[in-house]
Amino acid sequence: MRQYPRWPIHLILLVVSALMLIPFVWVLKTSLSGENIFSYPPSLLPRDPHLFFYVDVWYTIPFFRYLVNSAVVSAIVVAANIVFNSMAGYALTRNFPAKRAMILLFLSCMMIPFQVTIIPAYLITKKMALLNSYLGMALPVCSTIICIFVFKASFEAIPKSLIDAARIDGLPEWRIVLRILLPLSKSAIATNVILAFIWSWNNFLWPLVIIRDQEMQTLPLGLSRFLTVVEDTTGALYAFCIMVLLPGLILFLLAQKEFIAGLTTGAAKG
Amino acid sequence: MRQPAMAWLRNRYALTLGSLAALAIFWNIYVALNNDGIIAGRAVTADQQPVGGATVILSERSLLVAVPKGQATTNEKGEFRFTGHALHRLYLEAHKEGVGRMPPKEFRLYFKGQNLSIEKPLVLAESR
Numbered sequence: 001m002r003q004y005p006r007w008p009i010h011l012i013l014l015v016v017s018a019l020m021l022i023p024f025v026w027v028l029k030t031s032l033s034g035e036n037i038f039s040y041p042p043s044l045l046p047r048d049p050h051l052f053f054y055v056d057v058w059y060t061i062p063f064f065r066y067l068v069n070s071a072v073v074s075a076i077v078v079a080a081n082i083v084f085n086s087m088a089g090y091a092l093t094r095n096f097p098a099k100r101a102m103i104l105l106f107l108s109c110m111m112i113p114f115q116v117t118i119i120p121a122y123l124i125t126k127k128m129a130l131l132n133s134y135l136g137m138a139l140p141v142c143s144t145i146i147c148i149f150v151f152k153a154s155f156e157a158i159p160k161s162l163i164d165a166a167r168i169d170g171l172p173e174w175r176i177v178l179r180i181l182l183p184l185s186k187s188a189i190a191t192n193v194i195l196a197f198i199w200s201w202n203n204f205l206w207p208l209v210i211i212r213d214q215e216m217q218t219l220p221l222g223l224s225r226f227l228t229v230v231e232d233t234t235g236a237l238y239a240f241c242i243m244v245l246l247p248g249l250i251l252f253l254l255a256q257k258e259f260i261a262g263l264t265t266g267a268a269k270g
Numbered sequence: 271m272r273q274p275a276m277a278w279l280r281n282r283y284a285l286t287l288g289s290l291a292a293l294a295i296f297w298n299i300y301v302a303l304n305n306d307g308i309i310a311g312r313a314v315t316a317d318q319q320p321v322g323g324a325t326v327i328l329s330e331r332s333l334l335v336a337v338p339k340g341q342a343t344t345n346e347k348g349e350f351r352f353t354g355h356a357l358h359r360l361y362l363e364a365h366k367e368g369v370g371r372m373p374p375k376e377f378r379l380y381f382k383g384q385n386l387s388i389e390k391p392l393v394l395a396e397s398r
Contacts, residue, residue, distance in 0.1 A: 052359075052378040059358055059382065254283055 031242045034235025053239035060229055060236070063243070065215060066222040070201055071247075073137045073218060077200035080142035081192050086185075088143065089151025090177045110145045115205070122209055131210050137218070140206055141199050147192045150262055154188035155181050190255040191262030198248050219244045304385050307355040311388030312348045313364045313372075316395045320348025324366035324394060328352050329374065331361060336374065348391070358382045362392065370396040 025044065029035065031053055033046035057063055092103065114121075121140050130136030158181060166176050182189065204220040211217055217225065223240055230236050252259065278284055309328065313321045321344060328340040339357065342350040344364075358379045365371035372392045379386060 050378075051380065055358055055378070055380055250286065254286060 027238050027241055030235060031238035032235075036234055053235035054243065056230070056236045057226070057240045057243060061222050061226050062215075063222065066217055066219045069134070069216060070218040072134050073203075073207075074197050074200040076134060076138040077141050078193050078196045080138065081144065081147055081196035082189060084143040085147040085192055086151050086177055086182060087174075088148045089155055089188075090173075090181060092148065092152045093155045106145050106148065114140065118205070118209060121206075125210055132212050132216055134216075136210050137203075137207050137216075138200065141196065141203065144196065144199070147195055150188050150191050151185065154185040154262065158184050187258040187261035189262075190258030194252055194255055194259050197251055201244075201248050301381050301384075305381060305383040306385055307353055307383040308385045309352040309355060309360075309362070309388070310386070311350060311362075312391040313344045313350060313366075313394055314348055314391040315369060316393060318391075320344075320346070321364075321366055321369055321394055322346040322348060324348070324350075324364050324369065326350045326352075326362060326364045326392065328355060328357075329361045329363070330357050330359070336361065354383075356383045358384070362388075364392045364394055366394060370394040 026037070029044070029046045030037070032049035032051070034053060035043075035047065092099070092106075096102075117140075125131055125136045125139055128136075128139075130139060162180055162184075163176055166180050171179065202220060203218070204224075207218050207221055208224075211221065214225075223244065226240055227233060227237065279288070311326075313324045313326060315321055324344045326342045326344065327338055328342070329336045329338045331337070339355060339360070340352050342352055344350045350364075358381060360377050360379070361374040362377065363372055363374040372394050375392070377386060377388070
């Protein structure tokens with residue numbers, strides 16, 4: 001078989017990667033120098049970089065409070081996603097009447113945007129007395145259909161004989177999920193953690209609707225509040241964006257191997 | 271085969287999160303040791319002669335106005351000192367009758383109440 005040189009592909013990938021990184025580099029540069037996007041001559045590296053815009057963000061609004069709120073809500077969402085999605089994913093690997101209809105229902109529900117269901121979601125949350133609370137903020141994203149299918153694909157890739165053996169040994173269904181399937185589905189768990197974390201971390205609309213107390217606001221709401229407080233926004237605004245982005249970025253970089261494995265599990269099956 | 275004790279420390283999650291926690295602890299220790307709110311500096315004339323008896327005003331800028339936060343008078347060596355400020359972005363201005371004045375100059379700090387020793391003296395000059 002003829003071997004083609006690999007360097008052209010690598011070169012193209014390098015150029016495309018660099019192009020995709022430009023917006024992020026630009027945000028980082030502006031957060032360090034406050035240079036406006038229209039500053040002339042344009043430069044890739046910041047002139048006279050400093051960290052004072054980050055200090056401004058920290059003190060202008062109760063950043064730490066918002067960070068804690070976002071972290072608590074994200075922790076609830078991540079934990080709930082792993083528990084509920086793994087249970088639902090396992091159920092979808094079993095045979096039961098109307099299984100196909102159930103899967104079709106799930107898939108069709110994915111097409112309904114959240115904005116459509118926001119009023120019923122608000123009314124349900126109000127009836128549960130969860131308005132203005134961490135649990136209320138977490139509730140609509142406690143289980144997501146995409147992540148259920150990630151678990152389903154991962155569980156289906158595990159040999160059935162293992163589950164049968166566990167059942168013969170007398171393990172109840174919940175312990176089969178807990179002791180056999182979940183330890184073998186680390187990539188699916190990582191995918192769930194990353195997706196649930198990012199969705200919850202970036203969620204703006206739902207907290208905006210149900211949060212009344214400033215003390216309960218999360219970082220995306222803090223960003224909109226910050227814009228109303230600071231007059232010279234360029235550098236500080238970009239610094240705020242970096243501070244909001246950083247936790248998700250660190251989490252993704254740490255778990256990217258498992259994340260990609262989780263998304264591709266079962267992709268080449270059958 | 272048994273894994274060596276503390277092998278979990280070499281895990282990338284433990285390393286990253288541990289490093290961040292260590293960084294936060296060291297930073298907080300540094301802040302605790304340097305947040306007495308001391309501002310020290312000197313006021314001189316354009317030919318670098320110390321100015322005694324000059325008034326130095328410490329202020330903070332809000333959206334529209336400058337809010338004075340303190341006032342000090344320089345000694346015969348031209349030195350002044352503020353204590354107990356709780357600002358991270360502050361302005362200093364100085365003036366003395368017959369010598370001149372220095373317009374407000376901005377100083378930015380990394381945390382509230384950071385001790386600041388101003389290397390370059392405040393230069394009082396006759397305004398034109």
